[in-house]
Each structure stands twice: as structure tokens, then as C-alpha cells.
Amino acid sequence: MSVSxxxxxxxxxxxxxxxxxxxxxxxxxxxxxxxxxALLLLQDDPEIWDEVQAQESASTLERIRTLKKELxxxxxxxxxxxxxxxxxxWSQQIAAQVTQATRPxxxxxxxxxxxxxxxxxxxxxxxxxxxxxxxxxxxxGVFGAGTVVGLIEENLFGEYINPFVENLVRSVVPWxxxxxxxxxxxGVWPLxxxxxxxxxxxxxxxxxxxxxxxxxxxxxxxxxxxxxxAFKALGLNGRAVIPIVLGFGCDTMATVVTRVLETRRERVxxxxxxxxxxxxSAQLGVVLALLAAYPLGLALWAGVIALVFLVSGWLxxxxxxxxxxxxxxxxxxxxxxxLSNVLLKTLAxxxxxxxxxxxLFLIASVLIWVGQLTGLFDLALRVLxxxxxxxxxxxxxxxxxxxxxxxxxxxxxxxxxxxEKGLLTGNDMLITxxxxxxxxxxxxxxxxxxxxxxxxTALAMFGIAMTVAFGVGFALSRLLSALGVQVG
Amino acid sequence: xxxxxxxxxxVLIVGNPNVGKSVLFHKLxxxxxxxxxxxxxxxxxxxxxxxxxxxxxxxxxxPGMYSLxxxxxxxxxxxxxxxxxxxxxxxxxxxxxxxxRMLPLTVQLMETGAPVVVVLNMxxxxxxxxxxxxxxxxxxxxxxxxxxxxxxxxxGVDAVKELIYERLAAIHADLPARD
Numbered sequence: 067m068s069v070s071x072x073x074x075x076x077x078x079x080x081x082x083x084x085x086x087x088x089x090x091x092x093x094x095x096x097x098x099x100x101x102x103x104a105l106l107l108l109q110d111d112p113e114i115w116d117e118v119q120a121q122e123s124a125s126t127l128e129r130i131r132t133l134k135k136e137l138x139x140x141x142x143x144x145x146x147x148x149x150x151x152x153x154x155x156w157s158q159q160i161a162a163q164v165t166q167a168t169r170p171x172x173x174x175x176x177x178x179x180x181x182x183x184x185x186x187x188x189x190x191x192x193x194x195x196x197x198x199x200x201x202x203x204x205x206x207g208v209f210g211a212g213t214v215v216g217l218i219e220e221n222l223f224g225e226y227i228n229p230f231v232e233n234l235v236r237s238v239v240p241w242x243x244x245x246x247x248x249x250x251x252x253g254v255w256p257l258x259x260x261x262x263x264x265x266x267x268x269x270x271x272x273x274x275x276x277x278x279x280x281x282x283x284x285x286x287x288x289x290x291x292x293x294x295x296a297f298k299a300l301g302l303n304g305r306a307v308i309p310i311v312l313g314f315g316c317d318t319m320a321t322v323v324t325r326v327l328e329t330r331r332e333r334v335x336x337x338x339x340x341x342x343x344x345x346x347s348a349q350l351g352v353v354l355a356l357l358a359a360y361p362l363g364l365a366l367w368a369g370v371i372a373l374v375f376l377v378s379g380w381l382x383x384x385x386x387x388x389x390x391x392x393x394x395x396x397x398x399x400x401x402x403x404x405l406s407n408v409l410l411k412t413l414a415x416x417x418x419x420x421x422x423x424x425x426l427f428l429i430a431s432v433l434i435w436v437g438q439l440t441g442l443f444d445l446a447l448r449v450l451x452x453x454x455x456x457x458x459x460x461x462x463x464x465x466x467x468x469x470x471x472x473x474x475x476x477x478x479x480x481x482x483x484x485x486e487k488g489l490l491t492g493n494d495m496l497i498t499x500x501x502x503x504x505x506x507x508x509x510x511x512x513x514x515x516x517x518x519x520x521x522x523t524a525l526a527m528f529g530i531a532m533t534v535a536f537g538v539g540f541a542l543s544r545l546l547s548a549l550g551v552q553v554g
Numbered sequence: 555x556x557x558x559x560x561x562x563x564x565v566l567i568v569g570n571p572n573v574g575k576s577v578l579f580h581k582l583x584x585x586x587x588x589x590x591x592x593x594x595x596x597x598x599x600x601x602x603x604x605x606x607x608x609x610x611x612x613x614x615x616x617p618g619m620y621s622l623x624x625x626x627x628x629x630x631x632x633x634x635x636x637x638x639x640x641x642x643x644x645x646x647x648x649x650x651x652x653x654x655r656m657l658p659l660t661v662q663l664m665e666t667g668a669p670v671v672v673v674l675n676m677x678x679x680x681x682x683x684x685x686x687x688x689x690x691x692x693x694x695x696x697x698x699x700x701x702x703x704x705x706x707x708x709x710g711v712d713a714v715k716e717l718i719y720e721r722l723a724a725i726h727a728d729l730p731a732r733d
Contacts, residue, residue, distance in 0.1 A: 074661050075661060098637060102666045105665065111623055153662070154658055158654045165653060167684055
């Protein structure tokens with residue numbers, strides 16, 4: 067076999083220049099070519115740095131560090147990433163040149179077939195719609211958030227546990243303010259415990275169960291491949307599917323899970339999309355309750371939210387510097403889920419939920435108590451009421467908006483009463499649902515966003531969500547009346 | 555360096571996990587195998603002897619590695635063998651179905667200046683996936699020999715032995731083979 071000299075990729079000129087320069091500077095005796103040593107130094111390889119530090123003079127080391135710093139300052143992405151990216155491009159090129167299809171790839175088994183159908187755009191999107199309808203809407207929404215929550219919240223907590231705790235506190239604690247803090251209308255107990263345990267917990271349990279099932283069958287990586295191209299336009303890649311899908315269960319957890327993304331840019335875009343557009347299971351429950359009687363309203367709501375998702379993601383990708391990173395993922399075979407795996411994963415996530423999110427709801431109920439006591443809420447309502455009126459909504463809806471920040475379902479009951487009295491039309495319900503979905507994150511998600519992204523980013527997202535929510539609500543209200551659309 | 559003190563030519567097998575490295579190792583070495591921990595670690599490496607045409611070659615099976623910039627202990631050991639023990643030939647075993655994902659490591663190996671031979675394994679699965687690879691064109695592009703194999707069935711393994719012999723019999727030719 068005749069073979070030409072080894073050929074390796076050429077890196078961007080700035081890197082090649084630095085590699086040549088470092089290669090000339092090296093004086094020591096190394097087991098590797100100067101080129102490889104230089105490349106590994108640029109990639110911050112600790113072992114090679116140790117070796118070079120042992121063998122080179124202080125001035126040489128200083129010059130290498132300066133060269134590396136200049137190179138890092140000039141590029142957008144880490145050097146190691148640029149080098150690896152070039153290798154991958156080069157590899158893909160060669161692989162494409164020498165590989166031919168002898169026949170169209172044919173799935174081998176039934177499982178392969180299903181897997182292939184999930185990734186093919188023509189069949190993949192309809193399958194996604196089915197998964198969302200049955201998995202999310204029917205199982206988590208109707209059964210979990212409706213039937214099961216109804217049983218636990220109304221019967222168990224409403225009739226037995228809550229009255230018992232209230233009586234106990236009122237008879238044991240003598241001070242009125244403390245009684246209010248604990249079991250008052252907006253106290254720690256009624257807002258924190260039944261909300262977190264009777265309402266959110268069953269919903270996220272059902273959601274985590276579905277999520278673990280999808281994970282274990284091998285559907286999620288296929289969904290990631292299916293969505294990858296669309297997500298590129300939003301500055302993301304297929305990997306972002308995992309936090310985004312989790313967001314439909316709990317946006318707070320999804321915000322933590324953005325850690326799986328590679329760059330800060332992707333994490334910021336994903337956090338923004340979660341804050342703004344992805345309704346968590348509790349929000350979905352509220353929206354379904356509001357719009358159950360209006361199928362057209364429900365469809366319009368979904369359309370508006372999807373549009374805001376795409377536009378805000380696209381805009382964020384334009385504004386934030388950097389590029390979408392390429393996406394590689396092992397696609398495991400499709401298989402029947404193993405029950406023990408699914409239960410184990412669900413339990414692990416529930417444990418996380420208990421430890422991380424539940425305390426935040428208790429903090430939130432203390433905040434509500436403080437807000438009530440100090441009149442801060444009245445102040446906030448004075449800001450929100452004109453905004454609600456701008457959308458042609460009754461002033462009382464602003465209460466629902468304010469409490470939407472603390473607990474998603476709280477406003478829903480009040481809105482429902484307004485609707486019964488004929489004060490809210492179908493159009494008003496649609497606009498309220500859209501504003502409630504886009505409106506600020508819940509308090510737990512906000513606190514996690516501060517922790518994960520920092521104060522400034524979190525506050526900026528709060529502001530953006532506020533502006534977009536009322537902006538879109540306003541545009542929608544004008545558009546509906548201009549077009550004369552009545553959803554019910 | 556080590557090269558002068560070593561009696562037999564050494565071949566190192568490297569590659570991602572689950573590409574057939576160990577199968578190739580056993581096909582090349584047969585029963586002359588010792589398994590030991592790499593000094594200072596708990597990572598096991600296998601060394602074996604390959605006898606071919608009256609000569610002996612040391613074959614080392616390295617732990618799986620994805621990249622030359624190590625993340626796991628296994629990768630660190632694989633790299634240390636490559637860099638410190640300086641094998642006379644490096645067999646990079648790759649999964650032919652996933653060529654594009656395997657080549658970045660080939661590049662990194664070639665960049666070290668090591669003499670690399672690409673073992674294009676799992677050719678049967680490639681065919682089943684409805685694909686084919688022009689082996690000569692790939693060798694031309696890489697500037698390194700490429701040998702197609704199906705290590706599980708043994709197909710192509712003789713060609714690997716032959717290439718090792720051709721490349722390495724000249725080295726240490728002054729040392730007689732023990733038999």
C-alpha cells in the first residue's frame with residue numbers, strides 16, 4: 067500500500083501561528099512533536115504544562131503564556147473548543163468524501179423502525195404531537211392535575227388536614243399576627259404546604275414519570291435530533307430539548323438542568339425561554355381550566371406562546387454574541403422501558419424537588435405574609451391595575467397576575483368567579499391566559515435563576531418577561547377587536 | 555530512552571470504548587496474555603505476545619479513550635502508555651459506521667508523531683447500515699495505512715498481523731527471536 071505523508075487538519079491562522087511560535091520556543095526534550103506540545107498547551111493540558119514548566123526557562127514560559135492570552139482574547143470561544151471543532155470539521159469532510167450509501171439505510175427491527183420514524187421530520191412531528199397530547203395533556207394535565215389533585219387537595223387537605231391544622235394553631239398560638247403568618251388566608255401553611263404537597267407535587271410526580279419513560283425508551287435523544295435544526299435558529303442545539311421539555315413539568319428544575327448546556331450563551335437563552343414562554347405543569351393546569359370551554363381560545367393561546375417562543379429565541383440569538391455549538395449525541399437503541407429504571411429516576415427527581423424547591427415555596431409564603439402586612443402588595447397592585455385596564459380587563463384580574471408570581475393556581479379561582487359573573491368574556495380569558503403564561507416566573511424559579519445566572523441576568527429577565535407579557539397581551543387584545551374575533 | 559532497552563517491538567492498540575479493541579487484542583495474541591495494573595493506578599491493561607513468522611511482538615491493549623485530552627483515569631493511562639512507553643506502532647481501532655466521530659482521535663494520534671495504522675473495524679455492520687467506505691481513498695486522505703476488519707469473525711486480522719510484521723520486523727532485527 068503506497069501512503070502519502072500523514073495529513074492532519076490546519077487550524078485557524080491565528081492558532082497555527084501561535085503553534086509554530088511556541089514550537090520554536092521549546093528547548094526541552096519531549097516525547098511528542100513540538101506541534102502537539104504547543105496544541106496541548108493551548109488546550110490547557112495540565113500534564114503537559116507540568117512537563118513544560120519543568121523543562122523551560124521562566125522567560126519562555128512567560129512568552130508562551132502571553133501568546134496564549136492574546137489568542138484567547140481574540141477569539142469568541144475557548145481555544146480547546148476551536149481546535150476540537152476544526153478536527154471535527156476535518157473528520158466530517160473526510161468521512162463524507164470516502165463514505166457512500168449502497169442503498170438507503172433500512173431499519174433492521176421494529177424498534178429501529180420506530181426510532182427512525184421518531185427522527186424523520188415527516189413522521190417525527192406528528193409523533194411528537196401524539197406524545198404531547200397523551201403524555202402531557204391527558205396523563206399529566208387531565209388525570210394528574212385534574213383528578214388526582216382534586217382528590218388530594220379538596221378532599222384530603224380541604225376537608226381533613228387544613229381545618230385540623232388551623233384549629234390547632236389558633237388554639238395553641240395566642241398572638242394574632244403569628245396566627246396569620248401560619249394559618250391566615252395567605253399564611254405559610256395554606257399557601258406553602260398544601261400548594262407544594264397537594265397541588266404541585268402530584269403534578270410533577272406524574273410529569274417526572276412521563277419524562278423518565280420517554281428517557282428510558284430512547285425517545286428523548288431522537289427528539290433532540292429531530293428538533294436540532296429548528297433550535298439552531300434560536301442559537302441552541304438539540305441538547306436544549308432536555309431542559310425545555312423538563313420546563314413543562316417544573317421550570318425551576320429545568321433552570322437548574324440548563325447546566326447540561328455547553329456555553330453560557332446557550333444557558334442564558336434557554337433560561338430566558340423557560341422564564342418567558344414555557345408553561346410549567348401548574349401553569350398548564352390554570353390555562354386548561356380557564357380555556358377549557360373555548361377550544362379556539364386554547365388553540366390561539368398555544369399559537370401565540372409558540373410564536374413568542376420562536377421570536378424571542380431568535381432575537382436572543384441575534385443579540386447575544388457567539389454561535390450555536392455543534393451537537394453530537396449517541397443515539398441509543400429504542401427499547402421497552404424498564405420499570406425499575408423509570409421508578410428510580412422519578413424518585414431521584416422527586417427527592418431533588420423536595421430538597422430544592424419545596425423550601426422555596428415556604429420562603430415565598432413568608433414573603434406573601436410580609437407583603438400583605440407592609441402594604442407592598444397594595445403598591446404592586448396599583449402598578450398592575452392600570453396595566454390590566456390597558457388590556458381592557460377588569461381591575462380584579464391584576465390580583466391574579468400578582469399572585470401568579472407566588473402560586474400559579476391562585477388567581478385561577480378568582481378569574482373563574484369573574485367569568486361566571488359575566489365580567490370576563492372568552493377573549494378576556496384568552497388574553498389573561500397569555501399574560502399569565504408569559505408573565506414573570508414563579509418565585510421559586512426566580513430565586514433559582516438568581517442563583518444560577520446572577521442578579522443582573524435574573525432581573526433583566528424579570529423585566530423582559532413583564533414587558534413582553536403585557537406587550538403581547540396588549541397587541542393580542544387590539545388584534546382580536548380589530549379583526550372582530552370572538553373565541554366564545 | 556526505553557526504546558534501547560526493550561527487547562521486542564511493541565504495538566499499542568487504542569480507540570474509543572466498544573469498538574473491538576480487546577477482540578482484536580485476543581485475536582492477535584491468543585493465549586500469551588498478562589493482565590496488570592498500570593503503575594500507580596487501578597486501571598488494568600493487558601499485554602500479550604504475538605508470534606508471527608517466527609518473530610515476537612508485544613501487543614498492549616489500552617483502556618478506551620475518546621480523546622487525547624484525558625478526562626477519565628482510563629484515558630489518562632492510555633495516553634501515558636502512548637507518550638511514555640513510545641510504542642513502535644499504534645493501531646487505532648475505529649467503528650466504521652461512525653467514521654466521522656472516530657477520526658478526531660486519529661488526528662490527535664497522528665499529531666503526536668506516533669506511527670498510526672487505522673483498523674477500520676465492524677465492516678459488516680457498516681454494510682448492514684447500507685454504507686460503504688473507499689478504504690484506499692481514506693488511506694490517501696489520512697496519509698496512514700487503513701485495514702478493514704471484522705474482528706469478531708477474524709476477517710482482516712491476518713492483514714493486520716502482516717502489516718505489523720512488515721513494519722516492525724526491520725526494527726530490532728539484530729535481536730534473535732526467542733522461541
